Amino acid sequence: MKKTILTAVASAATLVALTATPAVQAAETGDVDPTRMVDAFEATNGKFEGYRRSGAKGICAVGEFVGSPEGRALSSASVFSGSPIPVIVRFSVGGANPKAADNSKGQRNMALQFNLPGGETWQMGNISAPVFGASSPVQLLGRVESLRPDPATKAADPAKVKAFVDANPEVLLQGKYFASQPVPASFGSVNYWGVHAFGFVNAKGETQFGKWIFEPVGGVAGLSDDEAKARGATFLFDELRQRAQAGKLAFNFNLELAQAGDKIDSATVPLPEGRKKLMLGMLKVTSVAPDAGGDCLNITFNPMVLPKGVKGSADPMLAARAAPYGVSLGRRLTEGSKQ
Numbered sequence: 001m002k003k004t005i006l007t008a009v010a011s012a013a014t015l016v017a018l019t020a021t022p023a024v025q026a027a028e029t030g031d032v033d034p035t036r037m038v039d040a041f042e043a044t045n046g047k048f049e050g051y052r053r054s055g056a057k058g059i060c061a062v063g064e065f066v067g068s069p070e071g072r073a074l075s076s077a078s079v080f081s082g083s084p085i086p087v088i089v090r091f092s093v094g095g096a097n098p099k100a101a102d103n104s105k106g107q108r109n110m111a112l113q114f115n116l117p118g119g120e121t122w123q124m125g126n127i128s129a130p131v132f133g134a135s136s137p138v139q140l141l142g143r144v145e146s147l148r149p150d151p152a153t154k155a156a157d158p159a160k161v162k163a164f165v166d167a168n169p170e171v172l173l174q175g176k177y178f179a180s181q182p183v184p185a186s187f188g189s190v191n192y193w194g195v196h197a198f199g200f201v202n203a204k205g206e207t208q209f210g211k212w213i214f215e216p217v218g219g220v221a222g223l224s225d226d227e228a229k230a231r232g233a234t235f236l237f238d239e240l241r242q243r244a245q246a247g248k249l250a251f252n253f254n255l256e257l258a259q260a261g262d263k264i265d266s267a268t269v270p271l272p273e274g275r276k277k278l279m280l281g282m283l284k285v286t287s288v289a290p291d292a293g294g295d296c297l298n299i300t301f302n303p304m305v306l307p308k309g310v311k312g313s314a315d316p317m318l319a320a321r322a323a324p325y326g327v328s329l330g331r332r333l334t335e336g337s338k339q
């Protein structure tokens with residue numbers, strides 16, 4: 001089932017890439033002012049003072065990561081040394097609403113900060129879909145602006161939404177993926193994708209690009225519609241605490257290896273099915289915050305904060321994240337951080 005959906009996502013994305021309209025091509029270049037981007041998020045998704053402008057409903061946790069021999073062979077980064085590396089973790093529900101319902105379909109996030117020897121850090125923000133909802137910052141801005149509610153009707157203008165989607169069909173791929181998946185039973189029972197390609201550089205200076213997935217060691221589990229209804233809108237945090245206490249909150253850090261010719265500069269195009277996958281190590285989440293505090297609260301998980309031995313790809317969405325995350329962090333710190 002999963003394979004079929006991923007193939008559908010991949011082939012739909014390939015089709016989009018092959019048949020790109022001029023509007024899509026235009027959307028593939030250009031920067032967006034980060035203040036304008038965050039303003040657009042607030043205008044469309046609502047403004048919730050003190051909260052992250054995306055992934056607002058979240059919880060801190062801590063854990064440790066142990067790298068594997070495959071990880072060490074692929075990258076000289078100290079994270080793969082095999083010694084336990086402390087990790088700050090934040091799990092969240094997608095979107096700007098701090099009261100988002102846990103029993104709804106859609107995005108879950110796992111953000112990580114590896115605290116490496118010598119004061120080095122590695123930050124990442126991973127999502128529960130193999131693709132993002134836009135392939136460039138201009139396209140993301142256009143999509144968010146097209147969804148802005150009209151003050152009179154309090155709803156987005158359907159004609160504007162349709163016109164944007166018709167010109168930028170790949171913005172629908174992520175939503176189609178979520179619609180095909182059940183409500184996650186736990187933050188600990190869903191896959192988290194890095195979505196962008198990253199380069200892993202070994203001791204000889206050779207680079208292997210790939211896309212990673214954190215896969216739950218205990219397997220993926222979703223809820224039926226009836227179960228989701230019965231669970232209610234707030235069950236994820238308590239379930240997570242119990243799972244960590246039982247020692248059942250762990251993820252394999254797997255890397256799908258790109259081959260020559262694979263598209264590695266798009267957050268809306270996964271690698272082709274069947275690429276070789278290596279297990280680079282295991283993340284164990286050992287303890288979950290008892291309340292809304294914790295070490296993750298005032299971090300912005302910036303995916304350009306990389307250790308020596310790992311480098312970014314040319315995906316325009318990757319470099320575009322740092323600045324708006326900084327704007328969102330600045331606003332929530334000034335307002336008084338909450339989650």
Ligand code: HEM
Pocket residue numbers: 037038051052053054055058090091092109110111125126127132136137140193194195196267299300301317320321324325328329332
């Ligand atoms: C230009 C494109 C993007 C913009 C403007 C954007 C915007 C934001 C903002 C404003 C935040 C809150 C930051 C904070 O207050 O610390 C955020 C969080 C997040 N974003 Fe993005 N995002 C973008 C692309 C992506 C992509 C491609 C992914 C896919 C992996 C992603 C995954 C996440 C995750 C997981 C979080 C929550 C992190 C946490 O727990 O702190 N974002 N995003």
